[in-house]
Amino acid sequence: MNCDKNLNFGSGTANPEPNPSRKRLNKTFPILVCVFLNILNCGGKEGSDPLGIAAVIASQTSIAPDPGEAFSGGYGTRFITNPTSFDTPVVNMSSDGIQFNTGNNFFNRAWVAEGNSASSGLGPTFNTSSCQNCHAGDGRGAPPSSGTLFNSVGILIRLSKVGVSDPTTGGPVGLDSFGLQLNHKGIGCVTPLAYDSNFNCTGSTGANFTPPEGTASVSYTGATVVRNYTAGGTVTLNTPVYSISWNTNIDVAPSSFNFSPRTAPMIPGLGLLEAIPESTILGWADPTDSDADGISGKVNMVWDAKNHKKVLGRFGWKANEPSLFQQNQGAFLGDIGITSPLFSTDNCPSTQTQCLAAASGTADPEITSSIAESVNFYTKLVAVPARRNLSDQDVIDGKVLFSSIKCDACHKPHVLTGNVPGLPELSYQYIKPYTDLLLHDMGPDLADGRPDFDADGQEWRTPPLWGLGLIQEVNGHLKLMHDGRANGIEEAILWHGGEADAARTGFQNLSSTDRQKLIKFLESL
Secondary structure: OOHHHHHHOOOOOOOOOOOHHHHHHHHHHHHHHHHHHOOOOOOOOOOOOHHHHHHHHHOOOOOOOOOOOOOOEHHHOEOOOOOOOOOOEOOOOOOOHHHHHHHHHHHHOOOEOOOOOOOEOOOOEEOOOOHHHHOHHHOOOOOOOOEEOOOOOOEEEEEEOOOOEOOOOOOEOOEOOOEOEOOOEEOOEEOOOOEOOOOOEOOEEOOOOOOOOEEEEEEOOOOEEEEEOOOOOEEEEEOOEEEEEEOOOOOOOOOOOEEEEEEOOOOOOHHHHHOOOHHHHHHHOOOOOOOOOOOOOEOOEEEEOOOOEEEEOOEOOOOOEOOHHHHHHHHHHHHHOOOOOOOOOOOOOOOOHHHHHHHOOOOOOOOOHHHHHHHHHHHHOEOOEOOOOOOOHHHHHHHHHHHHOOHHHOOOOOEEOOOOOOOOOOOOOEEOOOOOOOEEEOOHHHOOOOOEOOEOOOEEEOOOOOOHHHHHHHHOOOEEOOOOOEEOHHHHHHHOOHHHHHHHHHHHOOOHHHHHHHHHHHHOO
């Protein structure tokens, strides 16, 4: 182990705490981490004494002093605070760096329509041409302040039929003519890629022109939600209103449908989330609220397309994907229109004749297993940024307040990952994701009304909070929640409802000073 190497990475920006206590911390912290954790390759290897580590973690409370607190992503944590904070490999990389870089290359690649280059396969319909477009800097997407989503690729619209689920998978069923996701772009429209009101290309029309399925726009003119503070003061939350213009050249507009706007989530730490043992997540679940604390927590059992069975879901805003393997290849198809070994059929409903014709030109799948595995490898090993400002008394107090109003009932502060064969970087890591990966009823104000496997229209997965304080630095915005409706951390807390009513009320009952301390703690994540 080389704890010093980890702490000093990116030394120009790391550990910006100038006070004496910080100096003492710098001196003793690496040793403490090694002793406390007995993991993270501190003289050990994959599989080193996990039971002992679990016992140590079990003895910790949410607010107990934690000498490894800065290491949010275990020993792979990066100490870097600049616009690349979400876009670096884990520090403890011992695996194939070439495969990581290859995956990163394909993640960043701008794909084009068939017949143009080696990077072909885009479309026929799509939302964007690159993974990086939605996950800029491997960070979060955001909706526009208002208007069309056409140029805001960090958000998309999921679609499904009302009251219908797939009899085999249990998942949502796509609209007959528009599928499971609104693809607002199509190949064959160039210079510029833009459409008139009839979805004809306003620029040059090239080969295999495929019309888009429609377009969506957002305004913040819906019902307002007013939150009052006990100590005085009010915050008014604005509900987004979405409208969809369907391309009726494809088919008539559906008379009824479910839809759900969803922003692109952050990439760091996904491999660590996948490494959390299923038994741990099941242990957190309490679907009948048997302990009567008002918090249930439900597992979403979703379809594993590779193994043809239902398994525990952990990725996506509704925990609707079981693995990065499936999440990534699903995004290739749904967002970019690229077929893969797992999803080898182009996304062209039977009424979209031009889409079907354009899709027949190149053999599927359009990316190989090697490419899919490289991207999968990359997304597993993007590092989590370290905690910051740990010795700031407001941050310390804020962490206590976070626990005292029970935010940590769902945003679990720490957990031990399990063994990941072939990836010691992810194995037995003591991480601080601040999530339980479970579904919780978040109340009617956040409801999308669109069931997704076992998730109902009001249930959402607890999102991880690591990296929260660096989103502004990386992405230049702080649009939070599943559809980016919350302008900053305070609004995000105030949007909480349902099972989180008590925690939100607890926040509203704090003094202004204590609310700022709690927010400052969250900004340190």
